[in-house]
Amino acid sequence: MNMAQATAGPQGNGGQVAMSATSVKQMLGTSGNQQKAKPTGPTKEFLTFRLGAEEYGIDILRVQEIRSYEVPTRIANSPHFIKGVVNLRGVIVPVVDLRIKLGCEKVEYNDFTVVIVLNVKGRVVGAVVDSVSDVLELPEADLKSSPEMNNTAADNAYVTGIASVGERMLIMMDIQALMSSPDMGLMDQPN
Numbered sequence: 001m002n003m004a005q006a007t008a009g010p011q012g013n014g015g016q017v018a019m020s021a022t023s024v025k026q027m028l029g030t031s032g033n034q035q036k037a038k039p040t041g042p043t044k045e046f047l048t049f050r051l052g053a054e055e056y057g058i059d060i061l062r063v064q065e066i067r068s069y070e071v072p073t074r075i076a077n078s079p080h081f082i083k084g085v086v087n088l089r090g091v092i093v094p095v096v097d098l099r100i101k102l103g104c105e106k107v108e109y110n111d112f113t114v115v116i117v118l119n120v121k122g123r124v125v126g127a128v129v130d131s132v133s134d135v136l137e138l139p140e141a142d143l144k145s146s147p148e149m150n151n152t153a154a155d156n157a158y159v160t161g162i163a164s165v166g167e168r169m170l171i172m173m174d175i176q177a178l179m180s181s182p183d184m185g186l187m188d189q190p191n
Helices: 003-008 021-029 175-179
Strands: 018-020 043-051 054-059 063-068 082-088 091-097 114-120 123-129 131-139 159-165 168-173
Touching: 043 114, 043 123, 043 168, 054 131, 054 175, 082 123, 114 131, 114 175, 123 175, 131 159
Parallel strands: 054 168, 091 123
Antiparallel strands: 018 063, 043 054, 043 131, 063 114, 082 091, 114 123, 159 168
16 A cells, blocks of 8 residues: 555545554555665664655654645744644644745645654644655665755755665655754744
């Protein structure tokens, strides 16, 4: 079963599909997308997702669950990349559209659009992405540093590296640093 089949399956919670990170890992781990050989040395697990034509990876330990997209309640005067808030079992969760935040050319909401619910520094935050791909266990040695770029050329402060998995290039992202950055306005900043 792939993520498209999961989001098209039976829905609970008022029409919303919600899966824990463990459920996603179990579901996607049985697909043919994972590496065949068991990596040697220290490894890390990443949830991979798509934003436009690019594929990103984030630390699976930051993921609380994955939900189908529901239109959030807009908050007045919030930045354009903060879509609003949703009520997640009694917790008010801000929802950030990573496609807008990271400058994707096209932002389209469809059946594959999902919200990755993250736990960042003890706060629950939602991140809208085009789709979730799979969970990968990668050797730390396979994670390469991101290329150095002129500060005016690109803001890659939240890119921790690049990984090649077969024909795929994954952009590894520090989602905690991104979500807790001052320009997001989601976390209390130290004085």
